[in-house]
Amino acid sequence: MAGSPAIRFRQASVVYPSGVRGLDRLDLDIPHGDLVVIVGLSGAGKSTMLRAVNGLVTITGGDVEVEGRSVRSSRGKALRELRAGAGMIFQDYRIVRRLSVLQNVLVGRVARVPTWRQLIGMWPKEDVELAFDSLDRVGLVDRAYVKAGQLSGGQQQRVGIARALAQKPSVILADEPVASLDPVTSRRVMEDLRRINQDLGITTLVNLHFLDLAKEYAERIIGLSQGRLVFDGAGGDVTEGDFAEIYGRHMTADDVLEAQVAL
Amino acid sequence: MSPRPEAPARTRRHLLTAAAVLFVLGLTVWSANGIGVSLVELFSNLGRMGRLIDDSFPPAWSFWPRLIKPLLETLQIAIIGTIFGSILALPLAILAARTVSPSRPLYWLNRNIMNVLRTMPDLFWAMLFASAVGFGPFAGALALTVFTVAVVSKLTSESIESIDMKLTEAVRASGGNWLETVFFSVLPQALPQYVSYVLYALELNVRASTVLGLVGAGGIGMVLNTQRTTFQYDRVTMIVLFVFLVVMLIEQLSAAARRRLV
Amino acid sequence: MSATIVARRPGMPRSLWLGLTLLILLVWSFSGLEIDGGRVAALPKTMARMFGLFFPPDVEYGRQSVVPAILESIQIAWFGTLVGAALSLPLGLLASANLFPRATRLVKPLLAAVRAVPELLLAIYFVPVVGLGAFAGTLAIGLHSIGTLGKLTADVVESMDQRPIEAVAASGGGALSVLRFAVLPQVLPEIVALWLFRFEISLRASAVLGVVGAGGIGGVLLNTLRYREFARAGAVVVLTVIVVLAIDAVSGSIRERLVRE
Numbered sequence: 001m002a003g004s005p006a007i008r009f010r011q012a013s014v015v016y017p018s019g020v021r022g023l024d025r026l027d028l029d030i031p032h033g034d035l036v037v038i039v040g041l042s043g044a045g046k047s048t049m050l051r052a053v054n055g056l057v058t059i060t061g062g063d064v065e066v067e068g069r070s071v072r073s074s075r076g077k078a079l080r081e082l083r084a085g086a087g088m089i090f091q092d093y094r095i096v097r098r099l100s101v102l103q104n105v106l107v108g109r110v111a112r113v114p115t116w117r118q119l120i121g122m123w124p125k126e127d128v129e130l131a132f133d134s135l136d137r138v139g140l141v142d143r144a145y146v147k148a149g150q151l152s153g154g155q156q157q158r159v160g161i162a163r164a165l166a167q168k169p170s171v172i173l174a175d176e177p178v179a180s181l182d183p184v185t186s187r188r189v190m191e192d193l194r195r196i197n198q199d200l201g202i203t204t205l206v207n208l209h210f211l212d213l214a215k216e217y218a219e220r221i222i223g224l225s226q227g228r229l230v231f232d233g234a235g236g237d238v239t240e241g242d243f244a245e246i247y248g249r250h251m252t253a254d255d256v257l258e259a260q261v262a263l
Numbered sequence: 264m265s266p267r268p269e270a271p272a273r274t275r276r277h278l279l280t281a282a283a284v285l286f287v288l289g290l291t292v293w294s295a296n297g298i299g300v301s302l303v304e305l306f307s308n309l310g311r312m313g314r315l316i317d318d319s320f321p322p323a324w325s326f327w328p329r330l331i332k333p334l335l336e337t338l339q340i341a342i343i344g345t346i347f348g349s350i351l352a353l354p355l356a357i358l359a360a361r362t363v364s365p366s367r368p369l370y371w372l373n374r375n376i377m378n379v380l381r382t383m384p385d386l387f388w389a390m391l392f393a394s395a396v397g398f399g400p401f402a403g404a405l406a407l408t409v410f411t412v413a414v415v416s417k418l419t420s421e422s423i424e425s426i427d428m429k430l431t432e433a434v435r436a437s438g439g440n441w442l443e444t445v446f447f448s449v450l451p452q453a454l455p456q457y458v459s460y461v462l463y464a465l466e467l468n469v470r471a472s473t474v475l476g477l478v479g480a481g482g483i484g485m486v487l488n489t490q491r492t493t494f495q496y497d498r499v500t501m502i503v504l505f506v507f508l509v510v511m512l513i514e515q516l517s518a519a520a521r522r523r524l525v
Numbered sequence: 526m527s528a529t530i531v532a533r534r535p536g537m538p539r540s541l542w543l544g545l546t547l548l549i550l551l552v553w554s555f556s557g558l559e560i561d562g563g564r565v566a567a568l569p570k571t572m573a574r575m576f577g578l579f580f581p582p583d584v585e586y587g588r589q590s591v592v593p594a595i596l597e598s599i600q601i602a603w604f605g606t607l608v609g610a611a612l613s614l615p616l617g618l619l620a621s622a623n624l625f626p627r628a629t630r631l632v633k634p635l636l637a638a639v640r641a642v643p644e645l646l647l648a649i650y651f652v653p654v655v656g657l658g659a660f661a662g663t664l665a666i667g668l669h670s671i672g673t674l675g676k677l678t679a680d681v682v683e684s685m686d687q688r689p690i691e692a693v694a695a696s697g698g699g700a701l702s703v704l705r706f707a708v709l710p711q712v713l714p715e716i717v718a719l720w721l722f723r724f725e726i727s728l729r730a731s732a733v734l735g736v737v738g739a740g741g742i743g744g745v746l747l748n749t750l751r752y753r754e755f756a757r758a759g760a761v762v763v764l765t766v767i768v769v770l771a772i773d774a775v776s777g778s779i780r781e782r783l784v785r786e
């Protein structure tokens with residue numbers, strides 16, 4: 001798909017059944033290999049925007065295209081195929097505590113391995129190898145056979161990242177990946193995400209709450225407010241005034257990770 | 264690239280799993296043999312099933328007036344069993360709560376007796392009482408009383424063990440004796456739970472009371488037994504439908520009451 | 526709620542209403558059952574005499590007739606529970622509102638209906654079909670187990686952590702993958718523990734099935750009491766209590782180990 005961007009939002013809108021407008025006619029191109037951070041107040045539509053990319057929410061207007069393929073018209077097998085190409089990382093990890101770390105990572109292969117093999121646990125050798133490679137990238141190979149519930153929060157989130165990597169995705173969608181972590185661990189996880197973005201060239205969208213983290217890691221920052229695009233600029237260029245624009249107020253200590261470290 | 268860890272040696276776990284599977288399989292084969300389970304028999308008897316359905320439907324609708332009195336008797340048995348059993352269960356529950364019980368030996372004795380009582384199915388009690396005091400609803404009421412004591416005292420003692428002991432300490436610290444702590448701290452805290460267990464016991468007892476009559480312990484089951492042994496299955500079906508309706512009704516009422524309590 | 530508070534007359538607190546209702550119910554029940562004080566007063570003596578007759582239990586009879594009948598009760602409970610469990614798993618999943626929001630509306634009432642008929646009543650219908658004996662009892666236990674286990678399975682599935690479901694779906698997994706990786710690993714230990722718990726209950730139920738000729742120890746107790754052979758009845762009671770206690774203990778400790786993560 002030379003020519004088409006990794007992700008393209010075309011007048012994309014999401015209206016929830018409750019009538020709430022989660023995303024409002026968003027127009028946006030994300031080129032291949034970018035690391036884009038999305039900021040905005042709670043309820044601004046950041047999660048909705050990411051979930052529109054892999055069809056976890058129903059797009060009600062316009063469309064989103066991933067590698068030129070329409071999300072809105074994808075159903076069944078095509079939708080699963082699309083999701084397999086987009087690795088998602090969640091704020092609350094969403095791993096299964098009673099499964100081993102390795103099994104959690106193998107979940108990233110469900111779209112690529114015949115169902116009967118998954119059901120009886122006969123994973124092909126290449127897929128197990130791939131799962132180990134993914135664990136290696138987040139430094140957790142030695143915990144492969146441990147029950148996932150026994151890991152710390154930061155480690156569980158890295159299992160979540162490894163699961164997304166095991167999909168061999170063209171896009172990574174990280175929805176507030178560090179919001180449940182302490183400042184030091186937050187940086188470790190952000191470093192992991194940046195390294196993966198640079199080493200593997202995977203287009204990465206990250207929702208972030210902390211503005212300084214956003215500035216530090218983003219090549220490009222997108223600001224959302226009430227489902228609408230209110231800011232779009234390079235990471236280094238953002239000023240306090242821009243933040244006031246996005247947030248509708250001035251920065252406070254709550255908005256910066258450094259302030260949390262000092263506490 | 265980091266070295267891959269060895270998959271943990273699972274021989275011990277595998278052995279354990281294999282042993283468990285073998286045990287379950289063995290038990291199952293043994294059971295199937297003993298019972299004489301046979302699908303052939305089940306399906307070759309489909310003809311008999313057809314006849315039974317013929318016999319059972321339509322239900323003998325006109326039989327219902329003769330069911331009212333036994334049904335009321337059934338409810339009366341359940342009510343007496345529930346109320347008396349619950350009253351007796353409360354002091355026993357206090358004795359059986361480790362944190363509150365006034366004496367260690369009493370606690371152990373009570374707890375073990377209750378455990379033994381609970382192993383006996385309710386109909387066993389009904390049979391025993393029916394043979395001790397004679398056929399009739401009195402035997403049924405006694406059986407359900409014992410059954411209720413066993414169930415409610417167990418559940419309530421567990422609730423008492425989980426109450427906030429700080430309040431209890433406070434009463435004791437302000438000079439209250441054991442009885443006062445029970446009355447002013449333990450009971451008020453455990454009461455809502457206790458009441459919901461009583462309602463739960465009522466539901467169980469209404470269900471149980473409908474079959475007590477099969478062993479002569481009163482209620483609608485006595486009628487059921489007569490019709491069953493004389494193969495009047497249209498009447499049996501009428502009784503079962505009646506029982507079904509009443510059980511569902513009482514359960515809805517009781518569930519609503521429990522919801523309002525919490 | 527507030528409406529009832531307004532409607533309640535002052536000076537009549539809730540507990541008083543409750544007490545009054547209980548009293549009326551009690552009086553009504555007593556009058557219906559014609560229980561007189563004399564019989565109640567004589568009760569301790571009657572029971573003591575009967576239990577006295579139980580001892581010493583008839584050991585020979587216990588060995589020859591009671592043990593085989595108890596074993597048969599165990600077989601009925603085990604096989605019935607196993608078959609019920611196997612069938613209740615798919616039905617319980619279908620009854621889970623979080624997995625199947627449409628099917629649940631049909632399956633839940635169905636399970637409730639099956640559950641509302643006691644095992645003994647089910648057995649009354651199975652006896653004429655497959656004949657007197659343990660097989661009829663097994664079918665009754667199995668059917669009732671489907672109703673209870675199906676509901677409990679749905680309860681467990683509905684209260685598990687829902688979030689991994691979305692994670693598997695986001696990786697491109699279909700319904701079976703979601704079941705295999707997000708649902709079963711979370712709920713299976715609890716569900717197997719429920720199966721064991723149900724086996725303990727089935728054992729008590731199968732112990733009385735003999736009352737309608739559906740096999741097991743219940744018929745033996747009924748007959749010994751009918752012919753007032755109290756030493757033999759004693760053997761039944763003592764052996765049943767011992768066996769049930771032992772099985773409860775074993776099953777309970779396995780259950781505890783299962784749900785400990």
Ligand SMILES: Nc1ncnc2c1ncn2[C@@H]1O[C@H](COP(=O)(O)OP(=O)(O)O)[C@@H](O)[C@H]1O
Nearest residue numbers: 016018020021022041042043044045046047048
């Ligand atoms: N499943 C849903 N149903 C209805 N409204 C929703 C749902 N999810 C999110 N919303 C609403 O959509 C808006 C955007 O939410 P979200 O995308 O989660 O914001 P953010 O991730 O920026 O906090 C909010 O007003 C939120 O309440």
Ligand SMILES: [Mg+2]
Nearest residue numbers: 046047048176
């Ligand atoms: Mg969000």
